Structure formats: C-alpha cells, structure tokens
Amino acid sequence: MERFDVVVKNGIVLTMDDEMRVLSPGNVGISGSEIRYVGRDEVKGDEEIDASGCVVMPGLVNAHTHSPMTLFRNAVEDQPLEKWLKEYVWPVEATLKPEHVRIGAELAAAEMALAGVTCFNDMYFFMDQVAEAAVEVGIRGVLSEGLVELFSDRASEEVLKKGVSFAEEYHGWRGMIWAMLGPHAEYSCSLEFLSKVREEADRLGVGIHMHLAEVKPPVDEFVKKHGKSPLKALDEIGFLKRDVVFAHMIYLDDEDLKLVKERDVAVAYNPVSNMKLASGMARIDEMLKLGIRVGLGTDGPGSNNTLDLLQDMKFAALLQKLRYLDARSLPAKSVVRMATRGGAEALNLDHLIGSIEVGKKADLIVVDARKPRYQPIRDPYTALAYCSSGSDVRDVIVDGRIIVRNGEIQTIDLEETMQKFRDAVADLFG
Amino acid sequence: MERFDVVVKNGIVLTMDDEMRVLSPGNVGISGSEIRYVGRDEVKGDEEIDASGCVVMPGLVNAHTHSPMTLFRNAVEDQPLEKWLKEYVWPVEATLKPEHVRIGAELAAAEMALAGVTCFNDMYFFMDQVAEAAVEVGIRGVLSEGLVELFSDRASEEVLKKGVSFAEEYHGWRGMIWAMLGPHAEYSCSLEFLSKVREEADRLGVGIHMHLAEVKPPVDEFVKKHGKSPLKALDEIGFLKRDVVFAHMIYLDDEDLKLVKERDVAVAYNPVSNMKLASGMARIDEMLKLGIRVGLGTDGPGSNNTLDLLQDMKFAALLQKLRYLDARSLPAKSVVRMATRGGAEALNLDHLIGSIEVGKKADLIVVDARKPRYQPIRDPYTALAYCSSGSDVRDVIVDGRIIVRNGEIQTIDLEETMQKFRDAVADLFG
Numbered sequence: 001m002e003r004f005d006v007v008v009k010n011g012i013v014l015t016m017d018d019e020m021r022v023l024s025p026g027n028v029g030i031s032g033s034e035i036r037y038v039g040r041d042e043v044k045g046d047e048e049i050d051a052s053g054c055v056v057m058p059g060l061v062n063a064h065t066h067s068p069m070t071l072f073r074n075a076v077e078d079q080p081l082e083k084w085l086k087e088y089v090w091p092v093e094a095t096l097k098p099e100h101v102r103i104g105a106e107l108a109a110a111e112m113a114l115a116g117v118t119c120f121n122d123m124y125f126f127m128d129q130v131a132e133a134a135v136e137v138g139i140r141g142v143l144s145e146g147l148v149e150l151f152s153d154r155a156s157e158e159v160l161k162k163g164v165s166f167a168e169e170y171h172g173w174r175g176m177i178w179a180m181l182g183p184h185a186e187y188s189c190s191l192e193f194l195s196k197v198r199e200e201a202d203r204l205g206v207g208i209h210m211h212l213a214e215v216k217p218p219v220d221e222f223v224k225k226h227g228k229s230p231l232k233a234l235d236e237i238g239f240l241k242r243d244v245v246f247a248h249m250i251y252l253d254d255e256d257l258k259l260v261k262e263r264d265v266a267v268a269y270n271p272v273s274n275m276k277l278a279s280g281m282a283r284i285d286e287m288l289k290l291g292i293r294v295g296l297g298t299d300g301p302g303s304n305n306t307l308d309l310l311q312d313m314k315f316a317a318l319l320q321k322l323r324y325l326d327a328r329s330l331p332a333k334s335v336v337r338m339a340t341r342g343g344a345e346a347l348n349l350d351h352l353i354g355s356i357e358v359g360k361k362a363d364l365i366v367v368d369a370r371k372p373r374y375q376p377i378r379d380p381y382t383a384l385a386y387c388s389s390g391s392d393v394r395d396v397i398v399d400g401r402i403i404v405r406n407g408e409i410q411t412i413d414l415e416e417t418m419q420k421f422r423d424a425v426a427d428l429f430g
Numbered sequence: 431m432e433r434f435d436v437v438v439k440n441g442i443v444l445t446m447d448d449e450m451r452v453l454s455p456g457n458v459g460i461s462g463s464e465i466r467y468v469g470r471d472e473v474k475g476d477e478e479i480d481a482s483g484c485v486v487m488p489g490l491v492n493a494h495t496h497s498p499m500t501l502f503r504n505a506v507e508d509q510p511l512e513k514w515l516k517e518y519v520w521p522v523e524a525t526l527k528p529e530h531v532r533i534g535a536e537l538a539a540a541e542m543a544l545a546g547v548t549c550f551n552d553m554y555f556f557m558d559q560v561a562e563a564a565v566e567v568g569i570r571g572v573l574s575e576g577l578v579e580l581f582s583d584r585a586s587e588e589v590l591k592k593g594v595s596f597a598e599e600y601h602g603w604r605g606m607i608w609a610m611l612g613p614h615a616e617y618s619c620s621l622e623f624l625s626k627v628r629e630e631a632d633r634l635g636v637g638i639h640m641h642l643a644e645v646k647p648p649v650d651e652f653v654k655k656h657g658k659s660p661l662k663a664l665d666e667i668g669f670l671k672r673d674v675v676f677a678h679m680i681y682l683d684d685e686d687l688k689l690v691k692e693r694d695v696a697v698a699y700n701p702v703s704n705m706k707l708a709s710g711m712a713r714i715d716e717m718l719k720l721g722i723r724v725g726l727g728t729d730g731p732g733s734n735n736t737l738d739l740l741q742d743m744k745f746a747a748l749l750q751k752l753r754y755l756d757a758r759s760l761p762a763k764s765v766v767r768m769a770t771r772g773g774a775e776a777l778n779l780d781h782l783i784g785s786i787e788v789g790k791k792a793d794l795i796v797v798d799a800r801k802p803r804y805q806p807i808r809d810p811y812t813a814l815a816y817c818s819s820g821s822d823v824r825d826v827i828v829d830g831r832i833i834v835r836n837g838e839i840q841t842i843d844l845e846e847t848m849q850k851f852r853d854a855v856a857d858l859f860g
Contacts, residue, residue: 305817
C-alpha cells in the first residue's frame with residue numbers, strides 16, 4: 001500500500017463532495033500538495049495526525065473580506081456605515097503606507113489560518129503586500145485592488161491601471177494567489193468605468209469582485225438616475241458573466257434574482273456585517289433554491305469584527321430563518337457547504353479546492369469537537385454550524401503543508417507579528 | 431498590606447460597577463468567597479493568576495436556559511418550534527428519569543463554567559438533580575421546576591406543589607442555589623393557576639421565571655380569548671412584581687412595554703434562540719432606554735445549540751441593530767453589561783454578583799484576549815462583544831474557588847462526565 005506524506009486519521013470526515021459523504025471514522029492521505037486517498041482503510045504516512053473525536057473538513061473559504069482592515073478593528077464602533085467610512089476610515093486610509101497593509105494583512109492571515117480559513121477573497125489597496133502576507137502565512141488568496149473611481153482624485157484610467165497591473169503581476173503567483181479586478185461598488189464606479197473593467201477582465205482572463213446592493217439608499221438613487229436596478233444596468237453593458245462575484249446583494253427584486261441565476265454570477269453573503277451595519281437581510285435561501293452559487297464571507301474586520309467563518313456560519317443560518325420567519329431556512333448542512341465548497345464555486349476554484357476528494361489540493365482542517373459544547377455530536381453538520389468557534393480549530397493543512405498544529409501557527413512567529421502589528425497601529429493612529 | 435487567598439493581576443479589569451471602571455492593568459484580591467481588593471496597587475496572594483493581556487470581568491450570568499436539554503442537542507434541527515416540541519422533545523421528555531437530567535445538567539454546567547458562565551437561570555424538570563450538578567461543578571443556579579399546567583395529566587394543585595416543594599427544599603441551598611417558581615408560559619398555564627403561583631411565590635419569598643410572548647400565534651389567541659394582552663391580564667391578577675423574570679417578551683405593544691417598566695419586571699433576552707426558531711426580534715434597545723432590567727440568556731441547548739454567552743453577546747447586539755435598522759442600537763458596552771450585571775439585576779442578585787467590587791462575591795473570569803482575533807483591543811467592551819468566544823475563557827473563579835484553570839475544569843473529571851453523558855443519550859434515544 002502507498003505510504004503518504006501526511007495522514008489525517010480516525011476523524012469524522014466531511015468530504016463535501018457530490019455525495020456529501022460523511023466517513024466516521026475516516027482517513028485522508030496526502031502526498032505533495034494533493035489529496036491521494038479518502039476512505040475507511042488504514043493508511044500510513046510519514047506524519048500522522050490523529051483526529052479521533054474531531055471533525056475533518058475542507059478548509060474554509062472566506063468569500064468576501066478586506067483583510068488589512070484588522071488595523072481598524074475595535075475602533076469607533078456601533079456607527080452607521082457612511083459616518084464610519086467618511087469620518088474615520090477614509091481619512092486614515094489616505095495616510096496608509098504599504099508596510100501598514102503588509103502587517104495588517106499578516107495578522108489577518110494568521111487569524112484566518114488559526115480559525116481554519118485556507119482561502120480568502122480580498123479587496124483592498126496595496127494588494128501585492130497582501131499577496132506576500134498570505135503566502136508567508138501559507139493560505140490562498142483571491143485578491144483584487146479596490147477600484148474606487150468616483151471618489152478618487154486620480155483619472156479613471158489610472159485607477160483601472162492599478163487593478164490591471166496587480167492582476168498581470170500576481171494572477172497565479174506561486175500557485176497560491178489568484179487576481180480579480182475589484183471595482184468597488186455601484187455608487188463608487190460609473191457604468192462607463194465598469195464597461196472598461198469588463199473588457200480588461202476578459203482580456204486578462206480574471207474574475208471581477210464587486211460590492212452590490214449592500215444598502216438601500218444608493219440602490220434607490222441608482223434606480224432614480226438610471227431608471228433600472230444596478231444589476232439590470234450591469235447586464236445591459238455585458239458585465240454579468242460567470243466570473244463575477246458580488247458581495248452582499250441585499251436589495252434585489254424578483255427580476256434581479258432571475259438575472260443572477262440566468263447570467264450565473266456568484267454571490268458572497270456576509271451575515272455579520274449585514275447585521276452589524278444594519279444593512280438588511282439578503283435572500284440567500286431563495287438563491288440556493290434557484291441554484292445560484294453562494295459563498296460565505298466575514299467582510300472586513302472593521303464590520304464584523306473577526307475573520308471567524310466557523311462562527312459566522314451560525315449567523316448565516318440564523319439570519320435566514322429570521323428573514324423568512326421559517327426555522328427551516330438555510331439548514332445546517334447547506335451552511336457548512338456554503339462556507340467550504342460553496343465559496344470555492346463562487347470563486348471558480350472548485351476544481352482545486354472546497355472538498356476532500358482524491359486529486360484535489362490538500363486544504364483541510366481539524367476541528368476539536370471533543371469539547372462539551374459539541375456533545376452529543378449526532379449530526380456533524382449541525383454540530384459545526386451551531387456549536388463551533390474558530391478557537392476550536394486544532395490543525396490546518398494547506399497545499400499539503402501543516403500550517404497550524406495543535407492551535408499553534410507554524411509558519412510565522414506570532415508574537416513578533418502581533419508586536420509589529422501593534423506598532424503599525426500606533427504609527428497610523430498616533 | 432493584607433495578603434489575599436487569590437490574586438488576579440495585571441489584567442484589563444472591567445469592574446461593571448456603577449462607574450463602569452476599566453483598570454488596565456488592574457488587580458483583584460480575593461479572600462474566602464469575597465472580593466476584598468480592586469485597584470492598581472501591587473497586591474500579594476497565596477495564589478496568583480497573571481492575567482497580562484487578558485480581560486478580567488465579572489462571571490457571566492445566563493438569564494434563561496433549560497440546561498439539561500444538552501441531551502437534545504444537535505438532533506432534529508432546523509424545524510419549527512411546535513413541530514420540534516410535539517414530535518420530538520415531548521415524547522422523549524415523557525421517558526426522562528432523574529439520572530438523565532443529572533448528567534445532562536452536569537455536562538451543561540461544565541460547558542457553562544468553561545465558557546465563563548458562573549450563574550444560570552434554569553427551568554426544567556427534576557431540578558434537585560440540576561442543583562446537585564451545579565454545586566458539584568461549582569457554579570451558581572437560580573432554578574425553577576417547569577410547571578406546564580394545561581398539557582399535564584396531573585391536577586393543577588399537584589403541578590404547583592412540585593414547584594413549591596422544590597423551592598422549599600432548595601432556596602438558598604449551600605449559598606449557591608436559589609429557587610424560583612416556573613410557570614411555563616401564557617399558553618400552558620391558566621390565569622387561575624398563575625394567581626396561585628403568585629400567592630405561593632409571595633408566601634415563599636421566591637421569584638417567578640416564565641416564558642412570555644415568545645411567538646406570535648399564542649399571543650394572538652390569548653388576545654382573542656381574553657380581549658387583552660397576556661401581560662395586561664397578568665397585571666390584573668397582581669402577578670407583575672419586581673421578582674418576575676420573563677423570557678423572550680417579543681410580542682409586546684407600547685402599552686405592554688410601559689407596564690413592564692411600571693411594574694419593574696425583568697426580561698431575559700435570548701437572541702440566538704429567537705433567530706433559530708424564527709420567533710422574532712424583541713424591543714431590547716427600547717427596554718434599556720426605559721430603564722427596564724434586561725439579562726442575556728442562551729435559552730436551552732436545543733434551540734441555540736451552545737451555552738456560550740460570550741458568543742451570544744454578538745448576536746444580542748447585532749440583532750438589535752437589525753431590529754431598528756440602526757447600527758447604534760445596543761452598543762458593545764451595554765451588551766457586556768447585560769451579560770454580567772444586567773443578568774444579576776434581572777435575577778435580583780446584584781447585591782451579591784454581577785460586578786467586581788469589594789464586598790461582592792468573588793465570581794470572575796479571565797478571557798484570553800492575546801489571540802490575533804482580539805487585536806488591537808482598543809476598547810475592551812468592543813473586543814469582548816464582537817471578537818470573543820467561550821472557547822477563549824482561560825480561568826474561572828466562583829465564590830472564591832478556582833473552578834477553571836488554563837481552560838481545564840478543576841472540579842470534575844470531564845472525560846468521565848462526557849462518557850456518562852453519551853451513555854445517557856444512548857439510553858434515552860436508543
């Protein structure tokens with residue numbers, strides 16, 4: 001029998017493959033960066049991780065965040081979005097230097113790794129710095145330079161060029177980074193600009209990551225100005241394709257919802273942020289029933305405040321039950337799928353990640369479900385969706401590499417990172 | 431200088447006293463079961479706990495739960511309340527034996543202790559068993575035998591007697607247990623029965639713990655039958671006094687809200703359960719502004735599914751922001767207060783617990799905020815409300831006794847408890 005580099009054995013394995021198999025107990029064999037065995041046979045590895053009583057699942061995919069905003073965490077809280085952005089975030093962001101972003105992203109990547117997030121979809125500035133941080137910590141990133149056309153003092157061409165240059169340089173970098181173009185939102189980019197973004201995305205062969213219909217006033221204004229919803233306007237300029245992931249998508253009418261399905265664009269659902277900023281409740285349960293690809297996002301640490309996707313699964317499911325006043329909405333199994341394979345699908349990376357299957361990349365996590373809070377486990381999807389916290393993640397493997405072991409990050413000196421981070425915060429905010 | 435039995439030093443101390451002082455760093459000196467020193471001076475103790483970089487706060491008060499329902503956790507999920515109760519919970523509850531309740535409550539008490547809950551307000555059956563479990567684990571309990579009059583095959587007098595006997599025997603037991611009378615809800619108890627409950631509570635000098643206005647249909651039915659809201663009907667029979675704590679209180683009109691304030695009854699807010707069961711959103715922010723005493727509850731593990739009040743603080747705050755579509759609703763500081771001192775006030779125990787003050791009982795916890803997810807801490811209320819999980823609780827002291835140390839429970843053999851619990855689940859569900 002084949003001997004593997006790493007074996008994770010005796011766990012409750014959630015494969016998240018087409019059959020949604022649960023192997024309890026099950027074993028996973030990894031060699032190089034790939035999964036080579038999934039099943040119940042006894043297997044041997046150079047390194048063996050005993051996952052008895054623990055859940056083994058695909059690494060979590062954070063479908064929407066602004067990771068360097070760890071720098072803004074726990075400051076000026078409980079404020080409306082507009083006030084928070086205009087009076088606090090934007091003035092400080094105007095003074096941001098690449099080195100601030102580097103350490104903010106590094107803390108975020110470490111936090112995500114420790115919480116079982118092995119791939120994240122990020123939009124911010126100085127994304128080369130985020131790429132470096134992600135690769136150093138050892139997690140995958142889908143990264144887009146945030147393109148805020150209308151509120152910029154630079155020309156539109158220059159704004160777009162920034163996103164294009166990043167994509168040209170980093171798409172596919174080290175097998176861990178993918179680029180997207182990141183036009184910020186319907187209220188911060190003109191339709192002319194968005195047409196150019198679409199052209200460039202087609203030319204480069206990269207996706208598009210954009211906020212849409214997050215809060216009501218800009219959607220209403222858009223309709224007033226253009227006589228149609230933002231989504232319909234985007235459709236008319238040929239923007240809507242399978243490579244687009246829209247964050248939020250709260251204020252959609254029935255026709256919009258149909259359009260999302262027809263054009264096969266993907267959605268990133270951010271329940272914590274949507275509640276914290278009092279944005280509203282997206283129609284996620286309906287989207288899933290329509291077969292729309294939906295991933296789960298934390299949004300940035302400024303509006304969450306953690307990057308804990310395991311914990312956010314509970315918000316995701318519960319907010320839908322409230323949305324429809326129906327306890328059956330977005331059940332546990334669907335939300336666990338959303339946080340793993342659903343995110344991979346939304347980012348068009350499901351041929352590589354999002355499930356535990358032979359031939360897929362070895363991105364998987366071990367959640368310590370031996371604690372009282374998980375007992376009795378019964379259905380492992382339920383135990384994960386409703387009982388878990390990122391603080392319960394024990395081991396994390398990405399691309400075949402063990403980056404978290406017994407809750408300790410292996411790839412960086414965490415104390416040093418936290419000290420540098422605190423220094424950067426002091427430098428930025430004085 | 432006085433030498434203390436135990437000193438917790440160098441922490442970020444949230445006193446939750448009238449001044450809501452934050453001592454960073456601060457020290458707490460404990461002798462016997464009491465807090466003897468709170469301040470910045472260096473103090474010595476026979477035992478010293480270094481809380482550098484950690485938050486030191488009063489033990490959490492879980493204002494409403496059904497702790498033995500750990501037995502029902504992670505089973506038959508994502509179902510409407512009525513179906514779940516009638517088809518699943520009640521048939522199994524009919525076969526419950528005291529020993530099942532004992533081990534269900536023990537697992538729950540261990541889980542709460544590990545998550546920083548040092549006092550819980552509980553309603554279930556065989557509450558003597560719950561009292562024993564709480565005292566063994568070392569946390570405080572406010573316990574009431576659940577009195578389901580209308581769906582019982584026993585006579586009303588017999589139902590009431592069960593609650594009264596428990597209260598007579600256990601109120602004040604070992605300085606750790608208080609009793610209340612626990613009429614179940616407006617739809618499961620007649621007004622005649624509730625009048626008798628009030629009489630007995632007055633005679634015994636104990637409080638009353640009851641569900642009210644949790645879901646809409648029974649409130650509508652009540653109004654149809656009685657021509658007034660349940661709360662108004664309860665007022666007319668003299669039920670509403672300061673010793674009452676009502677769980678949920680979602681379907682209240684403006685007059686009801688005024689009545690709650692005027693009669694000074696307390697409310698237990700259960701945001702996770704209210705979302706999970708699709709019950710609705712209580713008007714908590716308004717209640718706080720009116721000066722109503724509000725505590726935070728997890729509700730039972732069947733409808734949450736954890737007993738993690740730290741994590742539920744985030745649901746509590748975020749659900750109010752959504753309720754009012756205003757990000758300023760129920761800010762971080764208020765929700766941390768609600769989970770500690772607010773709960774103590776709701777249970778009329780704030781002369782003993784709920785704050786870190788000289789002369790109060792030594793119930794306090796140390797939350798490990800050195801993890802990346804809390805950085806930068808800036809405002810500790812925000813860091814707690816939005817970044818924390820019960821899995822981050824490091825040390826727990828109740829009544830001056832260290833019951834959790836470095837995340838390990840000291841008072842019971844946890845492995846043995848979990849094994850017995852699994853055996854009980856197997857016995858009960860086959």
